Amino acid sequence: MSTTDTSGYLDMDLLRFTTAGSVDDGKSTLIGRLLYDSKNTFEDQMEAVEQSSKQRGDENVNLALLTDGLKAEREQGITIDVAYRYFATPKRKFIIADTPGHIQYTRNMVTGASTANLAIILVDARKGVIEQTCRHSFIASLLRIQHVVVAVNKMDLVDYSEEVYNKIVDDYKDFASRLDSFVDVSFIPISALNGDNVVDRSDNMPWYEGSSLLYHLETVYVGNQENHVEARFPVQWVIRPQSDEWHDFRGYAGRVAGGVFKPGDDITVQPSGFNSKVKSIYMDGQEIDEAYSPLSVAITLEDEIDISRGDMIVKTNNPPEVSQDIDAMICWFSDKPMTPRGKYILRHTSREVKAIIKEVNYKVNINTLHKIEDDKTFNLNDIGRITVRTSAPLIHDRYKRNRSTGSFILIDAQTNETVAAGMIA
Secondary structure, three states, X not given: OOHHHHHHHHHOOEEEEEEEEOOOOOHHHHHHHHHHHOOOOOHHHXXXXXXXXXXXXXXXXXXXXXXXXXXXXXXHOOOOOOEEEEEEOOOOEEEEEEOOOOHHHHXXXXXXXXXXXXXXXXXXXXXXXXXXXXHHHHHHHHOOOOEEEEEEEOHHHHOOOHHHHHHHXXXXXXXXXXXXXXXXXXXXXXXXXXXXXXXXXXXXXXXXXXXXXXXXXXXXXXXXOOOOOOOEEEOOEEEOOOOOOOOOOXXXXXXXXXXXXXXXXXXXXXXXXXXXXXXXXXXXXXXXXXXXXXXXXXXXXXXXXXXXXXXXXXXXXXXXXXXXXXXXXXXXXXXXXXXXXXXXXXXXXXXXXXXXXXXXXXXXXXXXXXXXXXXXXXXXXXXXXXXXXXXXXXXXXXXXXXXXXXXXXXXXXXXXXXXXXEEEO
């Protein structure tokens, strides 16, 4: 590959998407088909898959084996862990998070979907919209994934019936009308096993007039995902080089979590409340004119202010919320149930504080979306709303405005285990 080709690849647009569906809906097969038909597999990979398929007694080459990497996954024929796959076409780069379908792996789906721009939710054409479809759609909505593709798979097993497809579309729209964050829902009838409408349009469904799945992934617009209005810069590190060249340099390093910073901007440091102006911005040792999410940069200020890791530099005219009482939706990750009034460590951006579960408001029955207010015990994979009290003020935004400053994790202080992920309400 030439230098110009490489630079073109680096400049390409990136789409992160997650796949979700019930067990045996064909997620791994779909991803294998995407990789294979878009020429993103190596010969030795395909040879290994063909060999494994023969050993298992599969009639055809089992493309799911391209993605199910864990030995236990291959043995059981299911996806257990989140598998990330990277591929590219001439139009776009992609990162796929292949997440498990089993109810007991809900936490894995939350992890895999937390950075996604788009979610592909698979529905088995023979079964239609089931509880797991609702569960995965609710989680995608909770994580503010704005673009959803409902891929109605295994159309070959229902004779490519338009009637079956239309019934699933109507049922899904009825359920999705109760969710509030989807900007764009698309429906595509596919057969991952045979490749219908995955990379190329299928002749088996002339009644379907939309695009193939890959074309949709290549062209869907995701440029509005970052918050470029409210400027947020959580400080990760204070840079004080011990050298003659940079003798008086004091910079603050971190990743921009929202908005745009430019030299001359009026800023406030939270939680101290001190004001200053941006003096200069550096990236890779070079001075730059502006910094925006998600760039990692170093910022210098006009004034000497006491700033350390966990503080946040924000624009003075657009402050975040600062509070010690935080309302949030959480997904419980631990086998050990949540302790009422339990004490945990809360990690938010670059800040770490002690926290106590102040109140459990309700749990959500993910299949019906009903609130359960009389059960205050959170067990593995439960989702609901709680209030936490932190030992120091948290500088935050609501999750629906900013994913970075609106999310946190809870950690068990004794075991250092991550026990929950939270989205600030």
